Amino acid sequence: MSQLDVVGKSFPQIAAQGKANGKTKFVTDLVLPRMLYGRVLRSPYAHARIRSIDTRRATALAGVKAVVTYEDTPKIKFGPRSEDWTIFAADKVRFYGDEVAAVAAVDKDTAEEALELIQVEYEELPHVISPLDAMKPGAPLVHEDKPGNIAAEFKIEAGKIDQALDESYVVYEDNFYTNQVYQAYMEPMATLADVDLSGRITIWTGTQIPNMMRMTYAKALGMSPDNIRIVVPEYGGAFGGKMENNIHLVAAVLAQKSGQPVKLVNTRHDDFISGNPRVPMHFDIKLGATRDGILTAKDVKVVGAAGARLVYSQVIVATACYRVDSLYRFKNVRAKGYTVYTNTVPTACFRGFGNSQSTFVLESAMDELAVRLKIDPAELRIKNGIGPNETSVHGWKIASSGLRECVIKASEAANWNQKMKNKTPYKGIGLSCCNHVSGNRPFAREFDGGSGIVRIGKDGRVSVFHGESDMGQGQNTAFAQIVAERLGVTMDMVNVAQVDTDISPFGLGSFATRGTLMGGNGVLAAAKNAYDQMAEVAAELLKASTDNIQCRKGVFFIKDSPETRISFREVASQATIKYHGAPIVGTGFYQPPTELPDPETKKGNISPAYPFGCQIAEVEVDPDTGQVSVTNFVAAHDVGRAINPMATEGQIQGGIAQGLGWTLMENMAYQDGKVINSDFVDYIVPSCFDVPDIKSILVEPIEPNGPYGAKGIGEPALNPTMAAITNAIYNATGVRIKELPVNPQKLLAEMKKRDKQLKG
Amino acid sequence: MNHMPIRLVVNGEDYHLSIKPNRVLLDVLREDLELTGTKEGCGLGKCGACTVLLNGRPVHACLTLALQVDGCEITTIEGIGGKEMHPLQESFIEKGAIQCGFCTPGMINTAKALLDQNANPSEQEIKQAIAGNLCRCTGYNKIVDAIQSCSCKSVKKEGEHK
Numbered sequence: 036m037s038q039l040d041v042v043g044k045s046f047p048q049i050a051a052q053g054k055a056n057g058k059t060k061f062v063t064d065l066v067l068p069r070m071l072y073g074r075v076l077r078s079p080y081a082h083a084r085i086r087s088i089d090t091r092r093a094t095a096l097a098g099v100k101a102v103v104t105y106e107d108t109p110k111i112k113f114g115p116r117s118e119d120w121t122i123f124a125a126d127k128v129r130f131y132g133d134e135v136a137a138v139a140a141v142d143k144d145t146a147e148e149a150l151e152l153i154q155v156e157y158e159e160l161p162h163v164i165s166p167l168d169a170m171k172p173g174a175p176l177v178h179e180d181k182p183g184n185i186a187a188e189f190k191i192e193a194g195k196i197d198q199a200l201d202e203s204y205v206v207y208e209d210n211f212y213t214n215q216v217y218q219a220y221m222e223p224m225a226t227l228a229d230v231d232l233s234g235r236i237t238i239w240t241g242t243q244i245p246n247m248m249r250m251t252y253a254k255a256l257g258m259s260p261d262n263i264r265i266v267v268p269e270y271g272g273a274f275g276g277k278m279e280n281n282i283h284l285v286a287a288v289l290a291q292k293s294g295q296p297v298k299l300v301n302t303r304h305d306d307f308i309s310g311n312p313r314v315p316m317h318f319d320i321k322l323g324a325t326r327d328g329i330l331t332a333k334d335v336k337v338v339g340a341a342g343a344r345l346v347y348s349q350v351i352v353a354t355a356c357y358r359v360d361s362l363y364r365f366k367n368v369r370a371k372g373y374t375v376y377t378n379t380v381p382t383a384c385f386r387g388f389g390n391s392q393s394t395f396v397l398e399s400a401m402d403e404l405a406v407r408l409k410i411d412p413a414e415l416r417i418k419n420g421i422g423p424n425e426t427s428v429h430g431w432k433i434a435s436s437g438l439r440e441c442v443i444k445a446s447e448a449a450n451w452n453q454k455m456k457n458k459t460p461y462k463g464i465g466l467s468c469c470n471h472v473s474g475n476r477p478f479a480r481e482f483d484g485g486s487g488i489v490r491i492g493k494d495g496r497v498s499v500f501h502g503e504s505d506m507g508q509g510q511n512t513a514f515a516q517i518v519a520e521r522l523g524v525t526m527d528m529v530n531v532a533q534v535d536t537d538i539s540p541f542g543l544g545s546f547a548t549r550g551t552l553m554g555g556n557g558v559l560a561a562a563k564n565a566y567d568q569m570a571e572v573a574a575e576l577l578k579a580s581t582d583n584i585q586c587r588k589g590v591f592f593i594k595d596s597p598e599t600r601i602s603f604r605e606v607a608s609q610a611t612i613k614y615h616g617a618p619i620v621g622t623g624f625y626q627p628p629t630e631l632p633d634p635e636t637k638k639g640n641i642s643p644a645y646p647f648g649c650q651i652a653e654v655e656v657d658p659d660t661g662q663v664s665v666t667n668f669v670a671a672h673d674v675g676r677a678i679n680p681m682a683t684e685g686q687i688q689g690g691i692a693q694g695l696g697w698t699l700m701e702n703m704a705y706q707d708g709k710v711i712n713s714d715f716v717d718y719i720v721p722s723c724f725d726v727p728d729i730k731s732i733l734v735e736p737i738e739p740n741g742p743y744g745a746k747g748i749g750e751p752a753l754n755p756t757m758a759a760i761t762n763a764i765y766n767a768t769g770v771r772i773k774e775l776p777v778n779p780q781k782l783l784a785e786m787k788k789r790d791k792q793l794k795g
Numbered sequence: 796m797n798h799m800p801i802r803l804v805v806n807g808e809d810y811h812l813s814i815k816p817n818r819v820l821l822d823v824l825r826e827d828l829e830l831t832g833t834k835e836g837c838g839l840g841k842c843g844a845c846t847v848l849l850n851g852r853p854v855h856a857c858l859t860l861a862l863q864v865d866g867c868e869i870t871t872i873e874g875i876g877g878k879e880m881h882p883l884q885e886s887f888i889e890k891g892a893i894q895c896g897f898c899t900p901g902m903i904n905t906a907k908a909l910l911d912q913n914a915n916p917s918e919q920e921i922k923q924a925i926a927g928n929l930c931r932c933t934g935y936n937k938i939v940d941a942i943q944s945c946s947c948k949s950v951k952k953e954g955e956h957k
Contacts, residue, residue, distance in 0.1 A: 047888045054896025055884040057832020057872035061897060064831035143822075144815075219931050221836050221844055221897035271834075271897030272931055303837045507895020507932055681891040688934030689894065715841035715929065723922045723935040 040587060041520040042743045045681035048512045049531065050269060050505075059269050062225040062241050063300050070227070071100050071139040073289050073299035074146040075282070076153050077309060078128035078135055081162035081378040081708025082175060085127055085135070085155060092152040093138055098145035101293035102153070104136045108288055109257035115247070115279045117186070117345040119178060122255060122284045127160070129177055129343035130378050131709040132308030134281050139289040139297045162708040166340040166375035167317060177343055177376035186341045187349035187374040191357045191637045193428050194367030199332035203323030206332075207403045212774040213392040213757075215315040215340070215703040216696075218385050219720045220506075222271025223301040224310060228286035230294070235262045236287050241270025241277050243504045244544030245534050247479060251279050256287060267534040273506035274693065275384030275546065276310055279346065307713035311383035312703060314339045314348045316355055316392045322400040328410045330419045332367040333360065333397070339382075339389075341374050346383035349374040350478065354389035357637065359397050361427035361645065362438070362470040363419040368428055378708055384546060386693060390471060391754045395775065398467040398758035402765060411455065412762065413446050416468050416649070423736065430630075430638035431645065435746075437673030437734035438468065438647035444732050445671035449651040455766075461656045462666075463767025468649045469754035472642035473747040474549035476629040485549075485557025486540040486624040489518055489565040493611035493618070495589075495604030497522060497529045499561075502542020503554035504534060508749060509682040510550045514558045516678050517742050521562035522569070523586030524603050540622075548747030551678060552644055555742035556625030565621025569603070572610040576601050628740065643740035648672040648751045650691065652759040653727075656767045661783030663699055663764060668729040670755075675738030675746035683748050684731040690752020691729050696721040697753075698760045702776050801865045805830065806874025814861055821845045821856035824871060832872035832900045836929070843928030846901035847871050853908040872900035875907060883907055886945035887938070894932030902928045906942045915946050 053059035090102040105123040114120040123134045136153050140146040161175040168174055169184040177184055200206055227239040236256070242248055245265040253260040270277070286299040301309070317338040323331040339352040356370035387394070405412040420438040421427060445466070446452065454464045476483050488500035499518050505511040511531035519529050532539070542554060566586070573591040574581045577599055585594050592600035610619055632639035653667040670687050677683040700719050704712050712718040737744035761772040770785040798813040805828060812827055824830045824847070833856055836844030840855040847856045848870040875881045883903050886892070893899050902925060909916055909924040916924070921942050922935075930938060 045891070047891065048893060048896075050896070051888040051893045052880075054893050054899050055872075055887050055903065056876060056880065057830070057900050059896060060831065061834070063835065064825075066829075144817075219929075221842065221895060221929065221931050222834070223836075270895070272895040274931070303839070507897070509894065685891050685894055685933055685937060688936045689932045690934075692934035693931070714839055715837045716839055720929060720931065721935075722926050722929065723939060724926055726935050729934060729936055 039520060039743065041516045041526060042678055043676060046512060046516060046526055046679055048509045049515050050511065061222055062227065062239060062268055062270050063222055065227045065239055065268065065298065067227065067229060067296040070296040070298055071141060071293055072143045072146045073137055073139045073286055073297045074150050075134055075285055075305065076136040076150050077305065078124065078131060078133040080128060080157055080159050081131050082160040083128050083157040084160060085124060086158055087156045088136060089154040090136060093149040096145065096149050096152060098141040099138055099149045100141070100295060101139040101289050102136065102149065103288050103292055107292055111255060111257055113251060113255040114345060115251050116347060116349065119344045122281055122288060130380050132380055133343065134285060137285045137289055139293045162378035164377055164379055164705050164708060166338050166377055169375045169377050170338070170373065177378055181376055184376040185373060186345055186376050189353040189356055189372035192369040193636070196332050196334055196367045196369040199367035200321060200323050200334065203331045204326040205404060205407045206321055206323040207400050207407065208321045209400070209773060211318040211320065211396045211399065213316050213395055214775050215312050215382065216385065216701045217307055217310065217312045217703055217718065218274040218276035220272030220274055220276060223303055223306040224277060224280060224282050225300040226283045226286040227296060227298045228290040229296040230290045235264065236290065237264045237266060238283055238287060239266045239268055240283055241273065241506065242267055243273050243506060243546055244278050245504065245536055246502050246541045247544060248279055249536050252284060255284050265536045267504060270506060274386045275388065277506065278311070278384060280311060303715065304713045307718065308380055308710050311346050311381055313385035314351045314382040314389065316352070318396045320396055320400055322404060324404050324408060328404070328408050328415050328418050330363050330365055333365055335370045337370065337372040339372070339374050340377045340379060342377055342379045342381035344381045346381045348382050351384065351389035355393040357429060358390040359393045359470065360429060361421060361431045362468060364421055365428045379705065380710065386690065386753045387750050388547065390750070391757070394467070394469050394754045395757040398755065399761060399771065402762045403771065412466050413442055413451055416442050420468065430640055432640045433645050434740060435675060435736040435738045436645065436647055437736040440734050441647055441649035441671040441673055442468065444734060445649040445651050445669045448730055448732060449669040451651060461658050461767050463763040463765065464651060464653050465759050465762025465764070465766050466649065466651045467755035467758035467762060469647065469751050471548055471646050471751040471754060473552040473644040473646060474627060474642045475547040476639065476641040477632055478547060479543045480631065483543070483553070483629055484625045484627050485542060485553035485555070487558035487561035488540060489558065489561040489621040491565055491569065491607050491619040493608050495528060495607035497524060499529060499531045499558055500539045501554050501558055502534055502539045503550045504545040506545060508686060509679065510545060510554065512682060513551050513555060513678045517555050517559050518562040520743065521559055522566050524589045528589060548646065548750045551745050551747050552741050553625060553627065555678070555745060557623065559742045560623025560625055561621045564623045565619055568619045568621060569606055569610065572613060573601060573606045576606065576609060644675060644738045644746045646673055646675070646746040646748065646751045648755055650755040650759040652763045654760060654763040654767055656764060656782065658786065661779035661786065663777060663782065665695055665727050665760060668727050669732065670729060671732035671734055672748060672751060673734045673736060674748050675741040676735045676744035677733045678743065678745050680733060683733060686748045687731040687752045688729045691756050692721050692726045694753040694756025695726060695760065698757045698775060699777055700725070799862060801861060803864065804868045806870055816862050818861050819857055820859040820861045820864060823861040824856060830871050830873050834897055834900060836897065843901045843905065844898050846904045846928065848904055848908055851908065851911060853905045872903060875903060881907065882945045883942070886941040890937050890941035890944060892933060892937040892941035898928060898930040902930065902938060910946055918943065
């Protein structure tokens with residue numbers, strides 16, 4: 036590849052200036068004339084029959100412009116995957132936080148007051164919170180038509196699992212639990228909805244999947260998708276949590292009924308109890324190996340809690356069943372997954388998408404094998420790690436893999452060998468690896484890939500249109516770099532448009548660590564197309580053939596005589612004149628070389644590229660209190676090529692901080708069916724004191740399917756963090772953590788148990 | 796509820812308003828003065844996104860009744876740099892300390908209050924200052940770095956103004 040001018044360099048986010056001086060308009064900042072403020076009345080019970088709803092007093096309150104319930108909706112069942120949603124509860128509420136009614140009023144106080152005037156008569160029903168309890172005979176049914184509360188089942192098997200387990204030198208068998216945690220993006224979910232004279236609805240919201248969401252909402256509202264427009268302004272984080280949610284539809288229904296724009300912003304409490312937190316999962320695992328530490332077999336059962344309706348939990352449980360199998364050279368694997376309805380908030384995507392849960396389990400089990408086999412944990416990973424140009428047990432074609440390099444480089448940077456040899460009591464070091472995808476073929480079944488539009492105006496300004504989503508991770512900046520590189524212009528000439536489903540291409544969105552690879556390849560194709568059109572005009576002006584000219588840093592020139600040149604801006608101006616005002620518009624798409632998995636065997640290459648990583652944590656445990664401090668962190672990640680090293684590092688550091696919070700601090704606690712820590716007073720996320728210095732190492736094997744060789748980084752940044760920390764806790768204390776989170780009380784109790792066993 | 800008169804000096808400009816006594820400073824800034832740079836992240840004073848400077852000291856605008864600060868000088872993110880970027884703003888941009896940016900205004904205000912008091916804070920002192928400002932994107936490393944790296948620069952520039 037020729038020399039790169041823009042890609043591979045650290046640029047600040049293109050939106051950073053506006054974010055630094057307060058000018059950026061986030062969703063919660065948007066205002067329209069005559070705008071009303073919406074509020075949602077939510078269920079105070081985990082499970083109850085609705086006997087009656089009386090909205091008369093609320094409707095009569097001065098300043099209230101609309102009060103809506105299920106009766107004001109089209110009463111259509113819908114959902115992103117499984118049609119078990121309604122916009123408001125119809126006959127019963129199924130979780131604490133379920134939508135019962137909503138109001139729109141001239142100000143927040145009036146909306147609040149109106150909520151208190153809505154009278155709902157409930158008949159409380161028995162509820163079920165744990166998915167294991169929900170599967171038991173006689174458990175309360177969340178949906179009457181789903182016996183056993185089973186929402187979905189998933190099975191996968193490859194090789195000869197029973198035989199392989201029998202023949203293993205060692206088999207580690209245990210149970211693990213990963214808890215429910217909340218994304219805690221800093222901007223709560225928010226929506227502004229407006230309806231025009233024809234009835235067409237515009238929804239401004241922070242969403243990772245504007246185009247797919249529009250299709251789901253069209254069904255919910257009984258409208259044609261082209262009568263719904265979704266616009267995505269800057270928004271304050273998502274981490275998987277901002278996809279379909281009833282809040283958007285509630286705002287739309289309020290706007291329809293009131294005839295005025297309605298802004299609906301979740302209070303933090305509402306966001307906790309009605310967002311879509313992580314799917315909690317119970318795991319049973321058997322993991323076998325030969326005497327030399329070659330993995331022989333993996334057998335797991337996963338039970339995940341869907342909450343009261345399916346968002347994406349069934350796909351997440353399926354992912355937890357098998358994605359991690361392609362981290363190592365497994366030959367024999369089996370998994371069974373159950374997604375179970377519970378009377379809890381519907382669970383869904385959170386950075387890692389099930390693979391983070393299963394990586395915690397597998398990488399804990401790997402360390403247990405290492406102990407039994409007396410093999411160094413790093414060596415065990417290197418022995419089994421999947422390499423480049425290999426095909427995994429599920430048919431994944433691993434083009435590039437820097438996994439082994441990640442383990443080696445992280446170990447070197449952390450001084451692994453020395454620290455493993457020289458043990459200090461209550462200080463420990465732990466390692467964990469991870470794999471992931473850059474796009475997930477079976478997620479949106481119609482197609483996968485990415486697309487873009489690149490428009491060049493008369494002034495030479497480049498506008499990039501895409502249909503993915505910048506949730507704050509810097510996606511737009513990466514796209515600007517890719518387009519600038521391909522066109523041969525400087526970053527200040529490129530602008531990235533906000534996603535607007537009326538204008539932007541139909542991108543699938545930002546999830547599955549797909550944005551940079553899929554969307555990046557999409558805008559790259561569009562940039563190539565725009566470049567070719569520009570080059571034609573430039574060649575004419577330079578009196579040369581298009582093959583003999585090039586554009587770099589905003590100047591077209593003849594390759595052999597670089598002094599014969601013309602600026603990109605001048606070419607753009609001449610092109611617009613030549614085409615009677617028409618701008619240069621390049622479009623393009625990327626079709627990834629992926630396959631839909633076989634419905635039976637689930638075999639198939641689901642992603643064009645697979646990122647890998649290795650993280651090493653160091654901890655200190657206070658033997659008297661059980662308090663864990665993470666004192667150092669090294670993270671080596673195979674990112675293909677970092678389009679923007681500074682932003683990539685930022686993703687790694689942020690992912691680790693989130694994983695650290697999950698491991699040591701965070702847990703959504705339920706009592707009597709209610710979330711009892713639904714604010715930042717009682718649900719503590721990491722502050723700057725909790726996060727250590729994080730050394731990031733970028734491993735760049737250059738992925739043949741990536742734009743300029745790039746893969747994604749969003750989710751792999753978090754996947755290994757939990758086991759790296761708990762393996763370090765094991766190293767420090769001899770205690771194996773099998774349930775997240777590790778709070779001091781739990782660790783103290785486990786250490787006492789350990790002492791008893793040692794004495795006994 | 797009866798409205799009450801109130802005078803606020805925000806970013807050097809005088810505002811005379813008539814507000815309901817139950818309103819918090821955050822809402823008055825965002826809704827009445829349309830200074831939406833100040834963010835609401837939790838409404839309980841636990842995330843720091845709403846941090847503004849009250850007579851130079853950082854406060855949670857979400858917990859401050861507007862009437863409590865009648866006659867006071869308030870600086871929001873919009874007023875921090877004047878027409879130019881404040882060195883802290885530049886440093887946050889250059890060091891990659893901004894991802895989603897929702898915590899950034901509060902973070903920068905808190906950092907400014909620190910640097911105004913202590914021109915060369917240690918890493919520990921920086922962390923103490925921003926411990927009440929939550930960021931969910933960056934893992935804080937780059938934020939601490941941004942504050943540290945501009946501490947001297949900031950002093951110099953302010954010295955020049957004098």
